[in-house]
Amino acid sequence: xxxxxxxxRHKTVYPDEGKRRCSNCTRVLPIEEFYAxxxxxxxxxxxxxxxxxxxxxxxxxxxxxxxxxxEKLVEWIGELKRELKEAKQILEEHDSGG
Numbered sequence: 622x623x624x625x626x627x628x629x630r631h632k633t634v635y636p637d638e639g640k641r642r643c644s645n646c647t648r649v650l651p652i653e654e655f656y657a658x659x660x661x662x663x664x665x666x667x668x669x670x671x672x673x674x675x676x677x678x679x680x681x682x683x684x685x686x687x688x689x690x691x692e693k694l695v696e697w698i699g700e701l702k703r704e705l706k707e708a709k710q711i712l713e714e715h716d717s718g719g
Contacts, residue, residue, distance in 0.1 A: 643670040645677075 634641050635649065642649050648670065655666035656674060667674065 641666060643673055644668040645673040646670065 654670045
């Protein structure tokens with residue numbers, strides 16, 4: 622019983638009708654709306670429909686880009702702080718007559 626899900630209420634595959642239920646959006650769609658996980662028929666199709674898979678990929682791509690942008694911004698701010706510190710030291714040396 623290790624692989625079964627507790628409390629499953631909905632049938633996920635409708636082989637006679639050529640349909641499947643998306644485990645993300647719960648819509649029942651034609652099997653063509655699911656990516657084939659493998660070309661061999663016994664391997665089946667993905668549990669998420671193509672639309673949900675694409676939406677998840679877009680979300681993850683956006684999160685990655687935002688994280689990269691945040692890292693670049695933090696790096697840029699650090700560079701500005703170092704430059705400002707150097708400029709202050711130069712001004713202090715100039716003001717002290719040094």
